Amino acid sequence: AQSVTQLGSHVSVSEGALVLLRCNYSSSVPPYLFWYVQYPNQGLQLLLKYTTGATLVKGINGFEAEFKKSETSFHLTKPSAHMSDAAEYFCAVSDAGNTGKLIFGQGTTLQVKP
Amino acid sequence: IAGITQAPTSQILAAGRRMTLRCTQDMRHNAMYWYRQDLGLGLRLIHYSNTAGTTGKGEVPDGYSVSRANTDDFPLTLASAVPSQTSVYFCASSIQGGETQYFGPGTRLLVL
Numbered sequence: 001a002q003s004v005t006q007l008g009s010h011v012s013v014s015e016g017a018l019v020l021l022r023c024n025y026s027s028s029v030p031p032y033l034f035w036y037v038q039y040p041n042q043g044l045q046l047l048l049k050y051t052t053g054a055t056l057v058k059g060i061n062g063f064e065a066e067f068k069k070s071e072t073s074f075h076l077t078k079p080s081a082h083m084s085d086a087a088e089y090f091c092a093v094s095d096a097g098n099t100g101k102l103i104f105g106q107g108t109t110l111q112v113k114p
Numbered sequence: 115i116a117g118i119t120q121a122p123t124s125q126i127l128a129a130g131r132r133m134t135l136r137c138t139q140d141m142r143h144n145a146m147y148w149y150r151q152d153l154g155l156g157l158r159l160i161h162y163s164n165t166a167g168t169t170g171k172g173e174v175p176d177g178y179s180v181s182r183a184n185t186d187d188f189p190l191t192l193a194s195a196v197p198s199q200t201s202v203y204f205c206a207s208s209i210q211g212g213e214t215q216y217f218g219p220g221t222r223l224l225v226l
Contacts, residue, residue, distance in 0.1 A: 032212060036217075042219060042220075043118075043217035043218055043219045043220055044157075044204065044206075044217040045217070046215075090157065094212055100145055100162070100164065100210065100211025100212040100215075101159055101162060101172060102147075102157075102159065102215060103173075104149075104156040104158070105156055106155060106156045107156050
C-alpha cells in the first residue's frame with residue numbers, strides 16, 4: 001500500500017525567505033511523485049512531478065523538488081517566497097501506471113508574510 | 115479549450131435525496147477520477163475509470179456510484195445523500211493511468 005505524509009499542516013515564511021515543504025512517502029513499487037498547488041476556491045494545479053531519471057525536478061513558479069529514495073522523501077523548495085505563493089500544497093504518490101490512482105498527503109498551507 | 119468542467123458549482127441538498135455531480139472533459143483523456151476533499155484529510159479517491167466502459171473503486175467508494183458511457187463524461191451519483199457526504203468534490207482526468215492528472219474547479223456540496 002502507498003501513503004504520503006506531509007510534515008506540518010501550516011508553514012509560515014517571510015517574503016523573500018526560503019520555502020521548504022516536507023513530504024515523505026511509502027511505496028512498495030517505484031513511485032511517481034507529484035506536487036500540486038491549490039489556490040483558494042480553485043482546483044488543483046500541477047507544480048511538478050517525478051517519474052524516472054533526474055532526481056532534481058524543476059517545476060513552475062520557481063519551485064523544485066528532489067527525489068531521495070534512501071530517505072523516501074520528495075521535499076518541495078523555492079529559494080525566495082513571493083506573496084503569490086500563499087496557497088495549499090499537496091504531495092501525492094502514484095503507483096507508476098498500474099492503476100494511476102493518486103494518494104494525496106493531508107496538505108500544507110503556506111502563509112507568506114510581508 | 116475548456117479542459118474539465120464540473121456542474122453544479124455548489125449545491126445544498128436535503129439528506130436522503132439523490133444527486134448527480136457532472137464532469138466533462140474535452141481533452142480525449144482515457145482516465146478519469148473523482149475525489150472528495152475534506153479539511154485535514156487532503157483528497158481521497160472515490161471512484162476512477164481507466165477507459166470508457168470500465169470503472170473501479172477508490173479509497174472511499176461507499177454511498178457513491180459512477181458510470182463511464184463515453185470518453186468525455188464521468189458522472190458521480192449519490193443515491194441517498196447523508197450529511198457525512200458534505201464535501202468539495204473534484205473531478206480529474208489524465209491521458210492514461212499514471213500520467214499527470216488535470217483537475218476541474220470542484221463542486222461544493224452541503225448535505226443537511
